[in-house]
Amino acid sequence: MAESRDIPDHLNEKDALAVTAPRPLAVVILAAGQGTRMKSGTHKVLHPIAGRPMLLHLLASVADLLPERQVVVVGAGREQVEKAVEGSGVAIAVQEQQLGTGHAVAQAHDALAGFAGDVLILYGDVPLVSGATMKAMLDRLSRGDEPRAVVLGFRPEDAAAYGRIIADGQGIIEKMVEFKDASEAERAVTLCNSGLMAVRASDLFVLLDQIGNNNAAGEYYLPDIIMLPGANSAVIETEAWEVAGVNSRAELAGVEAVWQDRRRAEAMREGVTLVAPQTVFFAHDTVLGRDVTVEPNVVFGPGVTIADNVVIHAFSHLEGATVASGADIGPYARLRPGADIGPKAKVGNFVEIKKARLDEGAKVNHLSYIGDASVGAAANIGAGTITCNYDGFFKYKTQIGAGAFIGSNSALVAPATIGDGAIVAAGSVVTKPVPADALCLVRPQQESKPGWAAAFRTRMRERKAKA
Structure with a gap:
């Protein structure tokens, strides 16, 4: 596990999860992607890992943090997701148009009405992130400098087309940029954005209202809330395997x-x-x-x-x-x-x-x-x-x-x-x-007929010869 989770050495992971978060928690899981590369009639987040749908892996990890509210944002395939979470207390929000991750999170507004606490934003197709890592994000959000948001970063072997995070030595984010909009120097940075984020509910929707879609894809990017004027945001790191996504x-x-x-x-x-x-x-x-x-x-x-x-x-x-x-x-x-x-x-x-x-x-x-x-x-x-x-x-x-x-x-x-x-x-x-x-003993009495088998074979050979 990554060392940056801020779990004291004398606590194991289970003990760390038992420490109650200082503020109430809501979780928003984004699952509105079309999943076309899966080429399946099954919703992407319901494909199984180790015999359990990816979405349910995430919800099981989240459960250790005792969230007050849980919202899954869906697009196509809503009925499948609703059936999968039926009876679990998970609310469903719908993103009718695919206008980016910022727009997707905004669809959870009504489900979080009246909620005052921290919001953890996860992705239904990133199933392996642990409860301990989620808690580390929330702990960083509650630290004395109280950043506007905490982003989970990672350093993959091949940074490919991931969005980049430029941060100082203390983990304070100087800039976040999508790969499509990054300069050559920014693309050379190895710290990448997993998309997972922790932010206070009191800030989240105010910030989302301020972002635009002036980018190469014309979408409303959730990471853009980090670069809005105001308070600083922070990044903590985890290992690449924990934030591996599934699109195929x-x-x-x-x-x-x-x-x-x-x-x-x-x-x-x-x-x-x-x-x-x-x-x-x-x-x-x-x-x-x-x-x-x-x-x-x-x-x-x-x-x-x-x-x-x-x-x-x-x-x-x-x-x-x-x-x-x-x-x-x-x-x-x-x-x-x-x-x-x-x-x-x-x-x-x-x-x-x-x-x-x-x-x-x-x-x-x-x-x-x-x-x-x-x-x-x-x-x-x-x-x-x-x-x-x-x-x-x-x-x-x-x-x-x-x-x-x-x-x-x-x-x-x-x-x-x-x-x-x-x-x-x-x-x-x-x-x-x-x-x-x-x-x-349930069987008929055994009977033997001497010579029967030899006579049978003789008759059958003669019949075959005439055929």
């Missing part, structure tokens, strides 16, 4: 890669072994205990919690699942939502578990589907076993008792109950309850 599928993949790399490093710092880190993909909410080993090509979808001392073998996919201490998963296992794997349980190769509980020490080792079920402690499910949980209209549950043994290639037609210690013979189709400690 390639940039989306790039931001995903940054997020994944940082999450992998965090996991390993916290005691997880990643055998081939670059092949493991996490979701935004993946929880991993200590001494977990994750082999190559494992994917975590949203909603996965892994306890200590679990091994997840190669090519497994987990989503919406809980795995208890000492369990062993895979290889080539799929845990779907509702999978609850108990301590020291085993889910083996090409096994799919959905909405099912495996108690301690239960084993489903090979080529099986266990859905809408409970499997008792130390039960053993043979290869090729399936729970037939769906009749085309409704789902039904299968209960397998502790210590039960289900023979290979069995079909348990739900609703089904297999008692504790019962044995189901291989190849059985179970349609009735099986009592505890009973043997269930």
